[in-house]
Every structure is written in structure tokens, then in C-alpha cells.
Amino acid sequence: MAMAMTIRNAASRRAMNPISADFSLRSMSSWWKNVEPAPKDPILGVTEAFLADPSPDKVNVGVGAYRDDNGKPVVLECVREAERRIAGSSFMEYLPMGGSVKMVEETLKLAYGDDSEFIKDKRIAAVQALSGTGACRLFADFQKRFCPGSQIYIPVPTWSNHHNIWRDADVPQKTYHYYHPETKGLNFSGLMDDVKNAPEGSFFLLHACAHNPTGVDPTDEQWREISQLFKAKKHFAFFDMAYQGFASGDPARDAKSIRIFLEDGHHIGISQSYAKNMGLYGQRVGCLSVLCEDEKQAVTVKSQLQQLARPMYSNPPLHGAQIVSTILGDPELKSLWLKEVKIMADRIIGMRTTLRESLEKLGSPLSWEHVTKQIGMFCYSGLTPKQVDRLTSEYHIYMTRNGRISMAGVTTGNVGYLANAIHEVTKSS
Amino acid sequence: MASSMLSLGSTSLLPREVNKDKLKLGTSGSNPFLKAKSFSRVTMTVAVKPSRFEGITMAPPDPILGVSEAFKADTNELKLNLGVGAYRTEELQPYVLNVVKKAENLMLERGDNKEYLPIEGLAAFNKATAELLFGAGHPVIKEQKVATIQGLSGTGSLRLAAALIERYFPGAKVLISAPTWGNHKNIFNDAKVPWSEYRYYDPKTIGLDFEGMIADIKEAPEGSFILLHGCAHNPTGIDPTPEQWVKIADVIQEKNHIPFFDVAYQGFASGSLDEDAASVRLFADRGMEFFVAQSYSKNLGLYAERIGAINVVCSSADAATRVKSQLKRIARPMYSNPPVHGARIVANVVGDAAMFGEWKAEMEMMAGRIKTVRQKLYDSLVSKDKSGKDWSFILKQIGMFSFTGLNKAQSDNMTNKWHVYMTKDGRISLAGLSLAKCEYLADAIIDSYHNALLYWETPIEL
Numbered sequence: 010m011a012m013a014m015t016i017r018n019a020a021s022r023r024a025m026n027p028i029s030a031d032f033s034l035r036s037m038s039s040w041w042k043n044v045e046p047a048p049k050d051p052i053l054g055v056t057e058a059f060l061a062d063p064s065p066d067k068v069n070v071g072v073g074a075y076r077d078d079n080g081k082p083v084v085l086e087c088v089r090e091a092e093r094r095i096a097g098s099s100f101m102e103y104l105p106m107g108g109s110v111k112m113v114e115e116t117l118k119l120a121y122g123d124d125s126e127f128i129k130d131k132r133i134a135a136v137q138a139l140s141g142t143g144a145c146r147l148f149a150d151f152q153k154r155f156c157p158g159s160q161i162y163i164p165v166p167t168w169s170n171h172h173n174i175w176r177d178a179d180v181p182q183k184t185y186h187y188y189h190p191e192t193k194g195l196n197f198s199g200l201m202d203d204v205k206n207a208p209e210g211s212f213f214l215l216h217a218c219a220h221n222p223t224g225v226d227p228t229d230e231q232w233r234e235i236s237q238l239f240k241a242k243k244h245f246a247f248f249d250m251a252y253q254g255f256a257s258g259d260p261a262r263d264a265k266s267i268r269i270f271l272e273d274g275h276h277i278g279i280s281q282s283y284a285k286n287m288g289l290y291g292q293r294v295g296c297l298s299v300l301c302e303d304e305k306q307a308v309t310v311k312s313q314l315q316q317l318a319r320p321m322y323s324n325p326p327l328h329g330a331q332i333v334s335t336i337l338g339d340p341e342l343k344s345l346w347l348k349e350v351k352i353m354a355d356r357i358i359g360m361r362t363t364l365r366e367s368l369e370k371l372g373s374p375l376s377w378e379h380v381t382k383q384i385g386m387f388c389y390s391g392l393t394p395k396q397v398d399r400l401t402s403e404y405h406i407y408m409t410r411n412g413r414i415s416m417a418g419v420t421t422g423n424v425g426y427l428a429n430a431i432h433e434v435t436k437s438s
Numbered sequence: 439m440a441s442s443m444l445s446l447g448s449t450s451l452l453p454r455e456v457n458k459d460k461l462k463l464g465t466s467g468s469n470p471f472l473k474a475k476s477f478s479r480v481t482m483t484v485a486v487k488p489s490r491f492e493g494i495t496m497a498p499p500d501p502i503l504g505v506s507e508a509f510k511a512d513t514n515e516l517k518l519n520l521g522v523g524a525y526r527t528e529e530l531q532p533y534v535l536n537v538v539k540k541a542e543n544l545m546l547e548r549g550d551n552k553e554y555l556p557i558e559g560l561a562a563f564n565k566a567t568a569e570l571l572f573g574a575g576h577p578v579i580k581e582q583k584v585a586t587i588q589g590l591s592g593t594g595s596l597r598l599a600a601a602l603i604e605r606y607f608p609g610a611k612v613l614i615s616a617p618t619w620g621n622h623k624n625i626f627n628d629a630k631v632p633w634s635e636y637r638y639y640d641p642k643t644i645g646l647d648f649e650g651m652i653a654d655i656k657e658a659p660e661g662s663f664i665l666l667h668g669c670a671h672n673p674t675g676i677d678p679t680p681e682q683w684v685k686i687a688d689v690i691q692e693k694n695h696i697p698f699f700d701v702a703y704q705g706f707a708s709g710s711l712d713e714d715a716a717s718v719r720l721f722a723d724r725g726m727e728f729f730v731a732q733s734y735s736k737n738l739g740l741y742a743e744r745i746g747a748i749n750v751v752c753s754s755a756d757a758a759t760r761v762k763s764q765l766k767r768i769a770r771p772m773y774s775n776p777p778v779h780g781a782r783i784v785a786n787v788v789g790d791a792a793m794f795g796e797w798k799a800e801m802e803m804m805a806g807r808i809k810t811v812r813q814k815l816y817d818s819l820v821s822k823d824k825s826g827k828d829w830s831f832i833l834k835q836i837g838m839f840s841f842t843g844l845n846k847a848q849s850d851n852m853t854n855k856w857h858v859y860m861t862k863d864g865r866i867s868l869a870g871l872s873l874a875k876c877e878y879l880a881d882a883i884i885d886s887y888h889n890a891l892l893y894w895e896t897p898i899e900l
Binding site for chain 1: 490491492493494495496497500503522524532534539542543546549551552553554555556557590591593594597606607621624625627628629696727735741742743744750752753757759760761763764766767768770771772773774775776777778779780
């Protein structure tokens with residue numbers, strides 16, 4: 010206390026000094042005059058608006074966070090159990106810059122396969138990252154630093170934050186055709202043309218499964234063709250896999266696109282996230298991996314990834330990583346997790362069916378086939394921004410203005426209301 | 439083709455050299471399946487291009503975190519780790535605060551969900567952290583003039599501020615103390631903010647070069663950012679006196695500079711959370727606009743949970759709102775939203791009067807142990823060293839670290855001969871020292887001062 014008083018006394022003596030008085034006037038004007046309010050994040054801003062809405066009928070199908078059939082957030086049982094085991098047991102000392110080794114090991118198995126030769130041969134440079142965002146950002150910074158002339162090809166549409174990430178990493182962006190508005194499916198020929206026309210050795214961002222926001226995934230056959238063309242063009246494939254397990258309910262199945270590319274000999278990069286499939290959203294747990302030539306190169310690349318992480322956050326947070334490694338490292342807990350992921354995926358698939366049937370029963374003039382054809386958490390409804398605005402202002406239904414519906418927010422309790430509202434705003438189209 | 443992908447100047451392996459290596463692998467094994475595997479790998483390597491990452495060289499080990507790694511590898515039983523600034527008990531064990539265990543159990547019982555935090559972090563945490571720093575009754579808090587965003591501990595909070603500076607003050611420079619925490623430079627480099635140093639450490643006195651500091655701050659172009667350590671300067675442990683803080687504030691205002699505080703040790707310096715915030719509060723009292731980065735790694739022992747905050751004190755609530763929105767825009771493409779666990783722990787501890795009181799007591803205990811160890815080290819040095827050197831700088835310094843004045847060669851002697859691990863700048867972490875080891879350490883320091891050969895630097899005159 011003494012020092013605080015001493016400083017304050019010294020300061021008040023100074024305040025009598027005319028020079029100091031002048032300063033306080035000057036400090037009234039701000040350094041921040043030129044700072045404008047930033048626009049609301051298009052996705053996270055939806056939830057903010059939803060929370061502020063007092064209507065009892067409000068429905069949030071905005072952000073992609075899973076809800077149970079009562080519309081409540083879910084903490085998986087395997088997660089609760091893992092937390093009970095961890096509580097009070099660890100010392101919270103800094104993780105290494107590359108994060109939890111155990112967590113990364115288990116995470117690589119999910120993406121590359123339990124018996125992957127690449128894991129055995131230690132050819133994968135991998136670090137724990139701040140969920141999917143952090144993994145993508147680390148990769149973007151890595152790409153900027155070591156391939157400074159390169160660009161990133163991003164699908165249209167994509168998760169809006171992808172654009173922010175590569176922009177802030179100062180990597181120029183190009184787009185490639187992906188979504189076909191007419192079919193509400195994949196524009197495969199457009200995609201292949203863009204892959205073919207891109208300069209040799211380009212970097213491409215691919216969604217491994219359950220494309221966000223469209224829910225439209227290539228078939229296995231299409232993935233094989235894409236992979237072959239990538240080979241011919243010597244492109245680099247960077248996979249963002251944020252929904253492994255959420256698409257089909259089977260994590261191995263959902264990693265098929267990656268496995269195809271690995272079989273074909275590509276040296277890929279992968280961003281993985283446990284936000285959705287383990288419900289660890291706020292814990293920020295993920296992993297960035299880069300498949301290298303050999304073990305030596307993997308060690309080198311990892312050292313450079315750590316070098317990028319150090320001035321960003323020094324080392325990643327522990328708690329979520331501990332949950333992941335506790336679950337995946339215990340056969341019983343892992344098997345419980347797989348069951349729970351399937352339950353979540355199945356509930357969403359069920360809601361897709363119900364929503365589509367409801368709209369058809371209401372006699373909608375439009376086709377809603379795409380609701381069940383698309384996969385994963387999101388449905389790209391085809392609703393226009395105007396229609397979305399009407400849904401919000403008239404029905405208190407919140408979604409992003411691109412018409413993306415988070416199926417995870419649809420319940421047996423609100424699907425009828427939702428179908429009815431969508432029908433009302435679209436029946437005259 | 440290959441050149442369009444590689445960027446570094448170092449030698450890169452040509453495709454055929456890569457093939458040679460693969461062939462060697464193939465022929466070394468007698469198992470035909472292995473051979474076949476290698477062969478098919480060679481085929482794949484030829485069919486797909488050589489790696490884009492050929493030219494990438496190994497990053498140097500981190501000077502601070504690398505010390506712990508070297509310590510782990512040492513098998514000598516006398517070894518002592520005075521490298522990274524993580525608190526240890528007298529038994530040299532890591533320490534989880536009781537109040538943190540309590541908070542975690544509470545959280546477990548309540549069954550809190552794991553939903554995304556907003557981009558700016560946990561509201562209860564942001565409120566608590568700003569109040570802890572400025573005092574709940576301070577005008578900047580009451581008048582909502584502080585933009586506070588939860589950040590990834592001190593590093594992450596500094597990085598957010600650096601990115602804001604780069605965006606809104608292009609060309610502006612940050613002045614950092616010579617020396618300072620090693621990662622400060624990395625942060626500003628990666629954020630592309632130019633920096634230069636102001637004099638701080640005086641090797642002759644092993645104290646503060648106050649004249650040099652003031653002169654360098656005065657000389658900097660108007661509107662520069664001045665990075666200041668709120669308390670317990672890292673790595674030196676040398677803090678300005680209250681009178682010196684006033685003069686620092688004067689010259690900063692005179693030159694229209696922007697102060698930027700790094701507060702990683704609030705509570706750890708004196709043992710009192712309020713007292714350690716005095717420098718920051720002085721500046722706030724003057725109505726200045728400035729930055730403060732905070733960390734709970736040390737004072738709540740939450741190292742691994744990455745919990746901290748960036749505060750921007752503005753002249754109006756409107757400016758604070760705008761600045762906060764832009765900080766969010768920087769955070770979103772970095773990690774979307776911050777991790778919840780550490781934030782909840784802090785909010786629980788600070789938000790409950792009983793737990794807050796317990797925390798203050800544990801804080802005093804930790805800081806107290808360090809003060810005791812300082813004293814014992816000083817006493818050991820004085821009693822063992824007959825040369826008449828003045829070791830009182832050890833007592834004058836404050837916080838987790840002591841700048842011993844040992845140069846690189848002498849520090850190397852500490853490690854190579856005595857198995858004492860420290861950073862090459864002569865910094866020792868007293869948090870890693872026990873009373874039991876003080877005499878051993880004193881022997882090591884005395885030997886290194888007097889006997890370590892100085893191959894390429896002038897001896898330090900004390």
C-alpha cells in the first residue's frame with residue numbers, strides 16, 4: 010500500500026505544475042479518432058442478435074453449435090467423465106509450444122488412420138492449435154513465410170472466417186467454383202475447370218467433409234478425380250476438417266477424402282477441430298498437421314510452426330487438450346465418444362428428414378430435396394437475404410443471411426414452426 | 439517449377455537426390471515387402487513433386503523454453519533449473535493454488551457447458567480483470583473508458599495490441615527496454631511493428647540507467663509507443679522507484695507518446711495486488727490513453743490455461759467501444775474466441791469474496807517465499823565471497839527474477855560446471871530456488887564471477 014500512496018502523492022504534487030495541467034487538456038482528444046466501429050461478425054453477430062430478442066418463439070439456427078432435442082447445449086458424457094478424472098490432478102505448467110504430445114498423437118490417428126505409415130515413419134509435422142481457426146491461421150502464416158509468392162484458392166462459398174484468416178496472414182486469395190445454386194449441389198465441372206486453370210503448384214483449401222456452409226460434399230468418385238487432377242497440376246491440398254464424425258456419424262468414413270489423397274501420394278496439410286465432434290467449442294482444441302517428405306523434414310517444419318505460434322500465444326491451452334487425450338487414450342471412453350458422436354449426427358439426419366417432409370406436406374412449390382441430400386451440420390436452404398430478413402423480423406428465426414440453416418439448432422419442438430415460416434416466405438417464389 | 443515453391447536461400451534437395459535416399463532405404467532392408475514399400479514410395483515421390491518444404495531450415499530453440507528442455511536432459515543430481523519463470527515450492531515442485539482447485543471443483547459440480555465464448559471473451563472475467571488492475575472505483579472503470587478483451591495470456595494480449603498498432607498507427611515505433619522479455623521482439627516482428635530499444639539496465643550498478651531511459655524516451659519520435667513493465671521487470675527485476683515513475687509519466691506526456699504496460703506479475707512483486715498496480719494507476723489517474731496487457735499465468739498459477747487480457751484505456755466510452763470492436767476483428771481470424779476454462783477460474787476466484795481473500799493470502803505466501811530466498815541468497819553470497827563485491831543488488835531487485843550481471847561465458851560456466859540452468863543473459867528465476875539450494879547457488883555464482891574465463895567480452899567491473 011505504501012508504494013501506491015507514495016506514487017499518488019508524488020503525482021498530486023506534479024498536478025500543481027502548469028505543464029501537467031496542459032497535458033490533461035491535450036489528453037482529452039483521442040488517439041483513436043480514426044478507429045471506426047467494426048462490422049458485426051456475420052456468424053457470431055447472429056447469436057448476439059438472437060440473445061437480445063425477447064420473443065418467446067425465437068429460434069436460433071445461426072451458429073453451428075450442436076443442440077439436443079430440447080434446444081440445449083450438450084456436454085458429452087465422455088467429456089464429463091474425462092473432466093472428473095482430470096480435476097485437481099495436473100499442475101497446469103506450460104505445455105510445450107507444440108502443445109500436448111499425447112493429444113496430437115491421438116488426433117493424427119483420427120485423420121490419417123490408426124495404422125498410418127506416415128505416423129509410424131514420423132513424417133507428419135503436427136502441433137496443437139487453437140481449434141480449427143488457429144490451425145488454419147498457423148498454416149496461412151506458414152504458407153506466407155515459406156511460400157511468399159503463393160495464393161490460396163478458396164471455394165465459393167466457404168466459412169466466412171476463412172477469408173479473414175488468409176487476409177490477415179497477408180496471403181492473396183482466389184476462388185474456385187463449388188456450389189451450384191440451380192441444383193443446390195456441387196458444381197463439379199466448374200470446380201475441375203478452376204483446378205485445371207490454376208497455375209501449377211497452387212494451394213487449395215478443401216473441406217474434408219460436411220462443407221460449411223452448403224453441406225454439399227463431393228462423392229468418393231469425384232474426390233478421386235479431384236485428387237488425380239491435383240496430381241497432374243502438382244497442387245497443394247489443405248484440408249479443413251471441422252466436422253469429422255458429424256457428417257455420416259462415422260469418423261473413419263468422414264475422413265475418406267483425406268485418405269484418398271494420401272493414397273494418391275499427396276503431401277497434404279490438415280486443420281482438425283474438436284469444437285463440434287467433442288463439443289469442446291469454448292476450449293479451443295485443434296491440431297495443424299503437415300505431411301512431409303521424411304522425419305527430418307517433419308521435425309524442421311514443426312520447429313517453424315512453433316516459431317509462428319510463440320509470438321501469437323506462446324503455447325496452447327491445456328484443459329481441452331487433456332480432455333481429448335483422456336478420452337481418446339482410454340478404449341472405453343473412446344468407444345463412448347464414438348457412440349455419442351453418432352447420436353448427434355443421427356439426430357441431425359433425422360431433423361433433415363423431418364424438415365423436408367414438413368415443407369412438402371405444407372405444399373411448398375419448391376423442391377426441398379437438397380435438405381436431405383446435403384450433409385453435416387448445415388443446410389444451404391437457397392433462401393435469399395430478403396427472405397432471411399423476413400424470417401428474422403416476422404418469425405424471430407435467426408440464421409446467417411446466406412440462407413445457411415444450422416440443422417443442429419432444429420428440434421422436434423421447433424421444426425414445425427420453422428417449416429411453416431420458411432413456407433410462408435417462399436410460397437410465392 | 440520447384441523454384442516457384444521454395445523460398446529460403448538454403449540448399450534444397452534436388453529430386454534425384456531425394457530418390458537416391460529413398461533407394462538407399464530400399465536396399466538396406468532384406469524384407470521384400472519393405473523393399474517394395476520403399477520402391478512404391480520412390481514411385482510416389484517421383485510422380486508427385488519434391489516437397490515444397492525442402493528449403494526450410496530448423497528454427498533455433500527458444501532461448502527461454504529451450505533451457506527447461508536442456509535441464510530435463512541433464513542427469514546430474516545437483517542440477518538446478520533457474521530458467522523459466524514458473525513458481526516452485528520450497529520442495530521445488532510446481533504449485534497449484536488451493537483457490538484454483540476450489541474454483542475448478544465448483545465448476546465441475548455446476549456442470550458448466552462448453553459453448554463458445556464471445557470473441558471478446560468471458561464478460562465476468564473481463565469485468566473482474568479490469569477492476570483488479572485499475573481498482574473497481576476508478577473513473578476509467580466507472581466511465582467505461584476501458585476496452586477489455588480476454589487474450590491468450592500475456593503473449594496473446596500483447597499480440598492483439600501489436601496488431602492494433604500496426605493497423606491504426608502505421609509506421610509508429612514501439613520502444614522496448616534493453617533488455618526485455620525475449621518474446622517481446624518476436625511479437626512485434628511478427629506483427630510487423632518496428633521497434634527500438636531504450637536504455638534500461640546499467641551493468642555498472644546492476645540497477646536502472648534512469649538518465650539513459652529518460653533520454654531515449656525523449657528522443658523517440660512523437661507518438662511512439664513505450665513498452666513498460668508494470669512491476670517486477672523481466673528479466674532484470676529492477677523497477678523504477680515511485681518518484682522515477684512520475685518522471686517517466688511526465689516525459690511520456692511531454693512527447694505525446696503512448697504508454698504500453700506489460701503486467702505479468704501483479705501481486706508477485708510486493709505480494710500486494712494493489713501495490714503492484716500503482717504504476718498503471720498513476721497513468722490512469724492522469725487521464726492518459728494507454729495499453730495494458732495482463733497475464734494470470736504466474737499470480738494464479740494458470741500458466742497452461744493461457745488466460746490474460748488486453749486493456750485499452752481511452753479518453754471516452756465511445757472510443758473504447760470502437761477500439762473493442764476492432765480488437766475483436768483482429769482476434770477472430772487468429773483463434774475466433776478465447777479458451778473458456780482459465781477465464782472461468784479467474785472469474786470465480788475474483789468474484790467470490792472468500793476465494794478472493796484466499797487468493798490474496800496465497801499470493802502473499804508465494805511472493806513471500808521469493809523474498810525469503812532472495813535474502814538467503816544474499817546472505818550466502820556475502821558470507822562466502824571475500825572479495826568485497828557489493829551483492830546488494832539482489833535485495834534491491836524485485837519479483838521472480840534476478841539479473842545477476844553474469845555474462846554469457848559466466849552463465850555458461852554456471853551450466854557446464856555447476857549444472858545450474860539459466861538464460862544466457864544472466865537471468866535467474868528465484869521462483870525455482872529453494873532455501874536449501876541457496877548456498878550451492880552462491881558457490882556457483884561466486885565461482886562464475888571470478889573464475890570463468892572471458893574469451894570474447896570485457897570483464898564486468900563491479
